[in-house]
Amino acid sequence: MSTVKSALTIAGTDPTGGAGIQADLKVFQEREVFGMSVVTSVVAQNTEGVRAVQHLDVPFIEQQLDAVLEDITPDAIKTGMIATVEMMELIARKLKNSSIPYVIDPVMVAKSGDSLMDDTSRQVIRETLIPLATVVTPNVPEAEILTGIEIATQADQKLAAKYIVEELGAKAAIVKGGHLTGEETEDILYTDGHYTSYYSERFQTKHTHGTGCTFSAAIAAELAKGKSIEEATSIGKEFIRDAIQFSLEIGKGNGPTNAWGLRLQGLPNEGENVHGAPIR
Numbered sequence: 001m002s003t004v005k006s007a008l009t010i011a012g013t014d015p016t017g018g019a020g021i022q023a024d025l026k027v028f029q030e031r032e033v034f035g036m037s038v039v040t041s042v043v044a045q046n047t048e049g050v051r052a053v054q055h056l057d058v059p060f061i062e063q064q065l066d067a068v069l070e071d072i073t074p075d076a077i078k079t080g081m082i083a084t085v086e087m088m089e090l091i092a093r094k095l096k097n098s099s100i101p102y103v104i105d106p107v108m109v110a111k112s113g114d115s116l117m118d119d120t121s122r123q124v125i126r127e128t129l130i131p132l133a134t135v136v137t138p139n140v141p142e143a144e145i146l147t148g149i150e151i152a153t154q155a156d157q158k159l160a161a162k163y164i165v166e167e168l169g170a171k172a173a174i175v176k177g178g179h180l181t182g183e184e185t186e187d188i189l190y191t192d193g194h195y196t197s198y199y200s201e202r203f204q205t206k207h208t209h210g211t212g213c214t215f216s217a218a219i220a221a222e223l224a225k226g227k228s229i230e231e232a233t234s235i236g237k238e239f240i241r242d243a244i245q246f247s248l249e250i251g252k253g254n255g256p257t258n259a260w261g262l263r264l265q266g267l268p269n270e271g272e273n274v275h276g277a278p279i280r
């Protein structure tokens with residue numbers, strides 16, 4: 001009997017491999033969890049931005065989900081780009097009575113500024129998916145939309161995280177600090193009435209395509225292995241720090257995070273700041 005755990009990502013695609021499903025699968029592999037995926041939207045994007053989006057038909061997304069879930073029970077599920085109300089309703093129906101740990105990265109806008117979720121869905125996700133979540137991982141603009149709270153300080157991050165749990169019904173929320181300023185990044189977790197902060201140095205790099213996907217996928221992988229929410233977040237934070245420190249200068253725009261950054265720590269260039277390193 002295999003002891004390898006599995007995780008399922010339900011999300012959109014990035015043909016350049018830096019974000020979305022492709023990024024999630026790399027992270028699952030790196031965290032030694034068997035990765036599975038259900039595609040919601042096919043996105044023609046690259047490191048410079050989004051060119052076009054095609055949403056798959058909801059009945060076909062359901063067929064993909066059924067094909068996985070009737071065969072394999074994942075040890076954790078993550079959702080990323082869920083762009084329409086109909087997709088949200090489908091996933092909510094499928095996960096309603098499930099006890100599988102469920103991480104929501106409420107992807108709304110790509111770093112390039114391109115919208116990945118329509119306006120109605122930004123409101124509807126609050127009622128459909130968020131109450132089912134084990135952990136929700138919004139960045140600052142996403143947390144502002146979910147809560148209506150303007151976020152500029154650590155105190156605002158805390159208020160928003162608490163709101164997502166106490167008012168919207170998630171088990172835990174991590175309001176990420178990547179979009180704020182300062183020498184450090186601080187991500188604030190609220191769960192079971194307690195706050196925990198997770199810090200890292202802030203790297204001065206433009207190569208941050210896929211940071212949110214990478215962070216949430218790492219948390220999902222650790223939950224799949226049975227780690228607590230606090231432990232999974234701590235490992236996720238270390239993972240994203242190294243994935244950004246060793247991010248890659250691929251493409252003409254914002255290069256992607258490096259899912260094997262943590263492994264590089266064991267190599268001779270340990271500690272060196274190599275972000276922007278070409279892969280050749």
Ligand SMILES: Nc1ncnc2c1ncn2[C@@H]1O[C@H](COP(=O)(O)OP(=O)(O)O)[C@@H](O)[C@H]1O
Nearest residue numbers: 139176177178179185201202203211212215240
């Ligand atoms: N320049 C940076 N240096 C170090 N960590 C960062 C940097 N930018 C973002 N992070 C971290 O990456 C993760 C994703 O953050 P964020 O950029 O806020 O989300 P998103 O990619 O969803 O916009 C968080 O843990 C955040 O603190």
Ligand SMILES: Cc1ncc(COP(=O)(O)OP(=O)(O)O)c(N)n1
Nearest residue numbers: 012013020110111209210211212213
């Ligand atoms: C298909 C798809 N899903 C999510 C994103 C957003 O990724 P994120 O990790 O939030 O980082 P950026 O790509 O916005 O830098 C995406 N671009 N595509």
